[in-house]
Amino acid sequence: MKNIPHDYYLRFIDPVAYDEVLDFHTKGNFLIHEAFKDSTALYFLNPKDLACLTGNELHLYPDMQRCLPLNYTKKAQGDLNRNESCERFSESVISFDVVERLMTPLISKSKKTYKRGYPSGGALYPIEVFVCSLMQDHQTWPCPEKILHLLPQTAQFEIIQGSENTDGLRSAILAAPADIGSPSVAIVYAAYLPKTFFKYRYRGYRLALMEVGSIYMLIELQAKKLKLRSRLWSAYSDTMLCKAIGLNPTLFLPLCVHFLGGSE
Numbered sequence: 666m667k668n669i670p671h672d673y674y675l676r677f678i679d680p681v682a683y684d685e686v687l688d689f690h691t692k693g694n695f696l697i698h699e700a701f702k703d704s705t706a707l708y709f710l711n712p713k714d715l716a717c718l719t720g721n722e723l724h725l726y727p728d729m730q731r732c733l734p735l736n737y738t739k740k741a742q743g744d745l746n747r748n749e750s751c752e753r754f755s756e757s758v759i760s761f762d763v764v765e766r767l768m769t770p771l772i773s774k775s776k777k778t779y780k781r782g783y784p785s786g787g788a789l790y791p792i793e794v795f796v797c798s799l800m801q802d803h804q805t806w807p808c809p810e811k812i813l814h815l816l817p818q819t820a821q822f823e824i825i826q827g828s829e830n831t832d833g834l835r836s837a838i839l840a841a842p843a844d845i846g847s848p849s850v851a852i853v854y855a856a857y858l859p860k861t862f863f864k865y866r867y868r869g870y871r872l873a874l875m876e877v878g879s880i881y882m883l884i885e886l887q888a889k890k891l892k893l894r895s896r897l898w899s900a901y902s903d904t905m906l907c908k909a910i911g912l913n914p915t916l917f918l919p920l921c922v923h924f925l926g927g928s929e
């Protein structure tokens with residue numbers, strides 16, 4: 666039985682340890698909804714303090730001036746230079762073949778290997794990638810459903826059933842007061858926690874967080890190559906987002922959203 670049902674992992678899980686991690690994880694959930702727009706925020710800091718505390722490098726010896734210069738050339742950085750994040754997306758159409766090319770760095774090199782374009786602790790691959798169209802114009806989108814689940818090993822998309830209407834998805838990830846314009850595509854990176862937890866328990870949670878970072882960085886670089894603008898996003902409601910995709914929020918943890926499109 667190689668293509669096991671996803672809840673098969675639950676047989677191998679320590680429920681107490683799992684609950685502890687879920688409790689901790691849930692503390693980072695953020696509710697954005699029209700009804701709460703004046704009372705919820707990710708932080709409550711004044712702009713002056715925020716400006717002072719943002720964008721810094723950490724000097725271990727701030728009073729000492731003992732540093733060595735790092736010699737490098739811009740050319741040596743080459744293609745591995747990502748673009749800065751997009752401040753505001755314009756309403757633009759991305760054709761589906763570009764969406765497919767965007768995914769290629771994640772795909773296994775051949776159907777014979779389980780290995781993928783990114784490393785994974787214990788080869789457990791707990792991160793699931795969902796590609797969601799936010800476009801008004803869907804001329805090249807291949808099906809009425811707007812959310813696709815990537816299967817990186819067999820190079821396929823699973824079609825998320827009932828995802829023709831994206832109103833729920835939009836209100837989960839694009840709610841006021843944040844205004845990012847009109848991204849064309851949202852990629853949702855969600856950890857299927859049991860898939861790493863059954864083996865590594867608490868440490869599996871850590872490994873899943875790191876895996877997301879390596880995946881989104883590949884997408885950042887590929888987006889640059891395809892001349893798309895991008896921005897990672899954490900201002901969304903986890904449970905609303907799970908509901909929009911049809912995922913159980915105690916098993917699938919949406920760790921990050923990646924917007925892509927054209928810039929204004």
Ligand SMILES: Cc1cc2nc3c(=O)[nH]c(=O)nc-3n(C[C@H](O)[C@H](O)[C@H](O)COP(=O)(O)O)c2cc1C
Binds near residue numbers: 748750896898899900
């Ligand atoms: C995991 C993650 C989540 C982010 N979430 C948000 C967000 O919710 N809203 C936002 O405006 N920017 C978000 N960003 C973008 C950062 O603000 C941005 O990367 C940072 O300001 C550095 O700018 P740069 O990406 O242009 O280099 C996020 C970035 C990361 C890596």
